[in-house]
Amino acid sequence: AQSVTQPDIHITVSEGASLELRCNYSYGATPYLFWYVQSPGQGLQLLLKYFSGDTLVQGIKGFEAEFKRSQSSFNLRKPSVHWSDAAEYFCAAVGASGNTPLVFGKGTRLSVIA
Amino acid sequence: DSGVTQTPKHLITATGQRVTLRCSPRSGDLSVYWYQQSLDQGLQFLIQYYNGEERAKGNILERFSAQQFPDLHSELNLSSLELGDSALYFCASSLSGRAAEKLFFGSGTQLSVL
Numbered sequence: 186a187q188s189v190t191q192p193d194i195h196i197t198v199s200e201g202a203s204l205e206l207r208c209n210y211s212y213g214a215t216p217y218l219f220w221y222v223q224s225p226g227q228g229l230q231l232l233l234k235y236f237s238g239d240t241l242v243q244g245i246k247g248f249e250a251e252f253k254r255s256q257s258s259f260n261l262r263k264p265s266v267h268w269s270d271a272a273e274y275f276c277a278a279v280g281a282s283g284n285t286p287l288v289f290g291k292g293t294r295l296s297v298i299a
Numbered sequence: 300d301s302g303v304t305q306t307p308k309h310l311i312t313a314t315g316q317r318v319t320l321r322c323s324p325r326s327g328d329l330s331v332y333w334y335q336q337s338l339d340q341g342l343q344f345l346i347q348y349y350n351g352e353e354r355a356k357g358n359i360l361e362r363f364s365a366q367q368f369p370d371l372h373s374e375l376n377l378s379s380l381e382l383g384d385s386a387l388y389f390c391a392s393s394l395s396g397r398a399a400e401k402l403f404f405g406s407g408t409q410l411s412v413l
Contacts, residue, residue, distance in 0.1 A: 217398055217399050228303070228404030228405050228407060229404040230301070231402070279398045280398065286332070286344040287344065288344070289341060291341035292342075
């Protein structure tokens, strides 16, 4: 079955430190991949997406993600975390055929400490 | 602001009751999605509509139904409510419902079944 796994439920980083959130997918063929962020009391907002081509994609708010086919991974990174980055982050995937809906991972909650 | 409006923001009701959640998509978007977010299940896709027609169905219970009206707003009807239906229900919209499209999420309706 198609699935998206985010191994880390909760991560705490210090402000200014680097961040990497992990995401693995299980699909027959490479899906379209997305990262969304959910701030408290808000809906989800798209950070970035990968369809094909350059495996390093840039997104909003200084985030980037790297697609690694060999590892079925699409990890999200940020060089220097700000306190406002504290939120829930969701990795999502959809089959390139478009016949299946967007599937979300269970999310990783990011806490930022001073 | 995503442009997607969900009402009400909060809903408290009793078991066995029926409720209706409403969603107005972003101006120009033809496709509407409903998702249920709970702590144990994460974000689960319920159903998708495109221009008034059902396009995809996910893990939606038979007690739940939805529709998209000619003005493109959508309603999610939940009946015979159970305690386990307590969750955050999100509506999202996109321009044409294609797999690669960015979804714009509303801020959700928090349903509490007591």
